[in-house]
Amino acid sequence: MPRNASPFRRAPAPRTRRGRSRLTKHRRAATTVGVVLLAALLGPAGSAEAALEHTAAASHVEGVLPDGSPYVMDVPANWNGTVLLYSHGYVPDNSSNPARNAPSDYARDALLEAGYAQIGSSYPETGWVVEQALPDQLATLDKFQARFGPARRTIAWGTSMGGMITTGLAERFGGRFDGAVAMCGLEQGAVANYNNGLDTIFAIRTLLAPGSTAPLVRLPDQATALASAAELTAALDAAQATAQGRARIALAAALRNTPAWTNPAQPEPDADDYDTAQRNQFEILHQVITQTLTWRQDAEEHAGGNMSWNTGVDYARILAHSPNRQEVEELYARSGMSPRNDLAALDAAPRITADPTAVSYMSRNISFTGRLTKPMVSIHTIGDPLVPVQAEQAYAEAARDAGRSPLLRQAYVHRAGHCTFTTGEMLAAVRTLEHRIGTGQWPDTGPAALNRLAAELDPTAIHAYATYRPDPYPRPFQLPL
Template sequence: MSPHVRTRILGVAAVAAGALVSAGLVAPAAVAATPGEYSGSLPTGTTWLASVPSDWNGTVLLYSHGYRPSFVPGNPASVAPSDATKALLLEEGYALVGSSYAASGWAVPTAVDDQLQSLDAMLDQTGLDPDHILAYGTSMGGLVTGRIAESAGDVIEGAMPTCGLMEGGVDLNNYQLDGAHAIDQLLAPAQDIDIEGYATLNDAFAASSQLSAAVEAGQQTPEGRARVALAAALFHLSDGVVAADAPTDPAVAQEALFSQLVGTIGFVTPGRFDIESTAGGNATWNVGVDYQKLFAQSADRGLVRELYRQAGLDLRADLAALTATADVVADPGSVETLRASSGLTGDLEMPVLSLHTLDDVLAPVQVEQEYAEDVQSARDQRLLRQYFVDHVGHCNFTPAEIAAGIETLMDRVESGHWRGQSAELMNRLAASLDESGSAFVSTKPGEFLADRERR
């Protein structure tokens, strides 16, 4: 067994594994692994799955899945983001394992322990004695993977968050609050819309309906369309096409922003209820935010300014109004709870390779700028590499891109240093692994807008 996994999972996980054996939920003896599918459950209610290939290469991949709303039935364990990706990784010889987490919803506070305990149970049941264990995950699971990278260096040797919420739970809440604030104040000023602090799920759904209706109504006039674009810009939305096809007509670009905004509101507003429930209250604020300064860093500022010009509106006046009406105050305890349970410090215990698409409505690419800044502040930038693919959609990676990222991370773990891997080389590597295609590009993400201190 590699010295990196000699303690296998943490003291608490060893206790949990003993409880599983006593309960008869896992095989009590470690035997030579048989290729195939494995499963089990933990006393916490977490379930796990594993797949072992016939030609195992000695590495186990621990997969962390994304957010599943508490109000949507079903919370199965997953070992990969798609069946095609699972098949390719098994073909490459990796053993796969992943859990459901203890519950659906905003599961980040328990997810690291859920994952590590599931890994321990899987190793006990399969009898695998890995040379290496890597972690990777998608979306919320990317954030979970980021937390693993900061806490499990005695077990895991490398981590790959993909389309991760690398800004953490607090900043996630804040940038989405900015977009909702713009809708509330500029498109529905006569209404009383609650944009945070939901006592019940029904309250969150009601707010979602009001915000969506305001955007739909605003889309009917030039003035409304300009303000819709401003709200979308604060939501870090973009035109919804690959970079080479970016529209030059402001009207076409605005229509794309409108479509993305409507779809995003319907998902993130009820999702805020899950986060607030986990944090114990509202962990978001905009008191003291200068929206003129904030907007000046937006990737969509040129488009918004042109739409305001065409509509004959005063953009400065609208931004000043947003600043003047920014009165949301966070619950201090909820902020600290969410920051401690769902945040990242950038203090890495292992190499990290992140993957992100350029156009992701739920995990905007700008969060990678925030993450890189955190890692640099912790003086661990030598451990981080970030790669980008020119795709549209949340976590829209091909199996080849995922496999190329894992292969590159594995090379870093084994060699002890990052080799020169340009976008071109990553595309060549992906093509050598699978025919699903790749679109790695060299780019630098823009500024993340909602990095702020609480007042």
């Protein structure tokens, strides 16, 4: 059986609103970006003539789909004929869930200035709603076309769980789109994502709370999930006080490739600064534990059972291929322990089986074949603590196995945090895709070229595309071709 932790809501981009002068500056910058984009992206004069026939004035449209999902559309007076369908990230239950059509206000403003129409829905509810999100996004596109006419180009893009939804739209409904941009997405797919999350909380319970019966799967309600999270978090905090506990925390973090650099507001630790790396991982694991369990409970309700398993999993093998392996070995050496003993404890612990119907549900909603029919650009920060960057390698392998690698370009931003892209970095990905759509050839997608492009489109920020190759994803899962 194939072998893989919870969808994570997109974090805000690093350019936060911290005061009137900073906000005013960014609003001016957004206009500047838009002017540059207008010249750079519309192409020769007259290329938008057909699009201009559709709308004589800027339009902002809000509505509700038949299933109750709000949608929003913004179409500028100078519409260039391209529409961007934005898919947003995971929204926890009891959180505000308005319709969104861009990853940030800055990106939306810049793209509107440049002539792009932008649309998106809220999906019918919060939580793990991938099954409903895909048809809702297509229905939003239908509403747009009915009101404004056919677009010259249609591009799907999204962040976090929305990056996964974007990839799903690209694979399953490629005929509706000219290309896709997936940002900080769960490119490993749903089954792999939840399996990988299980590995970390399984290790925490086994090694830090031996004898605990806190449920990790088949969670009947949110109260149970929160109680389990509280018990595991307390064990995590107690373990951090000892060298032995810190080594075990590093091992649990390594099983999901939790990076050493997790906070963009803090400096990146040196490669051999294992103490800082472990402390960063310890801090982010508080969030990972709670989200893994509470969001898993919601997903299990949709799936009708437990979608994850670790039967037959070789944790020693996963550690051997983890980029965190040296950190784990060093911390174990300092503690006077051997990781072999704890890996043996993981081997001996009772394993968890999946419910086949739930695995089938998650395979449909959604895991990937890599069978793209249109070009796709995927971008990720290297220090993403919530959707580790190795997810990109999982999708690269799927596309390779399907023979579709020529349609895929992946680029990496040297920054910590989840979805912490600058506006320029995101718009450079869109520009790169548009070049491929328009010419049939990829432009230079190396980091230097992408940073130059990002700087042209957004001269107020520091952009950080870098040469990077992710390590293997711990437990990839692909649908059969």
